[in-house]
């Protein structure tokens with residue numbers, strides 16, 4: 001099976017540690033993972049802000065770069081949702097606008113092959129115990145796209161529960177949005193900040209020292225809020241927890 | 252009464268105050284969280300909820316697709332039952348018709364039962380201008396009206412008020428409208444309800460004209476349906492001599508059988524009740540009972556234009572249950588007033604810019620009043636994909652395009668104030684379609700990282716005012732991969 005890592009532009013630029021963690025984790029599980037250098041961005045920010053026409057060339061490029069692989073793995077629920085939920089919709093819209101089936105046909109092959117990391121682990125590799133060791137108290141925030149668009153459900157919890165040394169705390173109001181929402185955080189910054197503060201407070205009430213999620217954009221927003229509120233908690237991507245082992249622990 | 256929403260500032264500005272008002276936020280949080288939990292339980296009781304939701308969606312879609320046929324059928328049935336049907340293309344026309352109808356009765360007072368359509372068109376203000384006093388009889392509407400306020404929730408228009416505030420409003424204002432509040436009124440719910448009951452009873456017994464809305468209209472029989480929990484609606488519908496019902500054209504269902512679906516999904520979604528306490532139905536007039544004259548004013552006011560939009564038309568499926576408001580994290584913090592319309596929350600964010608167009612500041616900002624978290628779509632009993640419509644409307648705002656206005660196709664220009672954003676999106680698209688340029692940019696960012704501000708300039712300032720930015724790492728992932736795996740032939 002030829003597996004490609006779709007890291008996303010945000011992770012590539014700002015969170016390379018998450019990418020290294022995915023590589024380490026999947027290699028440990030016997031997956032030979034490739035990082036196609038031609039990849040850039042799935043076009044989500046463009047699409048969601050109303051620039052669908054700017055997103056289309058990015059989607060085409062995505063298909064072009066990843067089309068040849070058997071599976072595409074991404075450590076981002078929202079970028080995964082962009083490909084799986086919104087690429088088909090972009091194809092439909094192009095058709096409705098009388099531009100034919102071209103876009104739909106170009107994008108169709110990558111849609112079913114794209115997996116968010118926890119889906120890939122549980123559904124494709126069939127593992128929940130990835131042999132990780134992480135001696136911390138953790139609470140998990142199921143980000144909106146992972147929760148509702150992709151329907152990740154119990155998968156991240158199954159994976160976290162199998163991590164040795166990890167004490168998993170239930171997050172009150174887990175299903176509520178953290179307030180990031182891409183450009184929403186800028187355009188409606190008051191409401192966005194209020195949402196983040198409530199999320200950070202809820203997370204703090206669990207006594208956990210780590211807030212974990214499967215999306216670095218949400219974690220950036222929450223981490224920025226934690227730092228501003230001077231909380232002791234840290235944001236950590238789930239890939240980094242799952243990559244951590246007794247021999248090579250993540251601090 | 253300051254009941255109109257004309258000249259509202261854009262959403263972020265309107266929301267700013269609400270976010271800072273701790274009493275308001277506490278009132279809203281308490282009310283929405285209580286009802287959302289109850290709703291979840293009421294919905295979980297039904298094994299076939301998903302099927303009911305799908306059925307509701309399909310009935311509404313079918314009806315909307317054949318709206319012309321069903322409206323004609325409705326008109327015939329209402330006329331045959333002794334009613335008179337009036338058609339209003341917009342708010343002004345509707346207000347003119349209703350004002351004329353009231354004047355023809357010779358009355359200068361009317362009682363009203365909750366009708367969002369009349370608020371949408373600003374009927375109370377139009378009647379007042381013509382010297383006619385309109386009294387709201389729904390308890391929450393009464394509180395809003397007495398408080399010279401605006402509704403902030405579909406189902407609980409006074410959701411932003413707590414008991415103490417309501418007592419103060421009753422004590423101060425009731426006397427000016429009719430029977431004053433009893434001496435020494437406290438803020439216990441029973442006393443407040445009794446004060447409202449006495450005040451309203453007097454109005455019901457005196458009124459000769461009633462004005463209502465309707466939740467549904469059955470095309471086959473010309474029957475109108477109101478579901479409510481207080482019983483005030485029923486008094487308002489049966490006691491006056493003349494009844495004028497003002498209803499949006501999308502409220503139609505083909506037959507009584509179709510109603511069955513909504514009579515299950517509406518109460519559970521809105522009040523978390525298995526069944527609503529009062530379901531009133533009226534079909535034209537009858538000699539023995541109820542109003543002797545019945546008028547139905549059907550309003551379009553942007554609805555057929557909305558129907559012309561393939562993606563946006565699903566907003567017309569809405570049965571106004573308010574479930575989407577109660578789960579919306581943005582509504583919870585911004586409050587209903589920030590949406591600048593009688594339709595607040597997620598549904599308001601997609602309905603108002605379609606019914607009114609995106610020309611005003613508030614309407615152009617509403618499609619952005621969401622983090623696209625999807626909670627609204629998940630609870631909607633007629634499966635309106637609100638996030639999908641929001642993104643669709645954002646596209647209309649930033650890129651313009653063809654829309655239908657008053658039945659004619661017009662081409663909208665992109666809204667002002669998005670030029671910088673548009674340029675940035677284009678530049679980002681260019682860099683993202685040229686990976687080498689992206690890598691160069693990343694390297695430049697990494698090399699200059701010690702000089703990066705922790706605050707963003709320009710519009711980004713709003714973000715970094717409340718959150719700290721992460722530091723740019725010394726090496727991007729792609730450079731690391733190149734360095735460590737570069738020998739291996741990797742992809743394109």
Ligand code: SF4
Pocket residue numbers: 520568569570571572573574575576598627630631632633634635
């Ligand atoms: S959009 Fe859906 S959830 Fe919201 S009020 Fe309408 S029917 Fe209810």
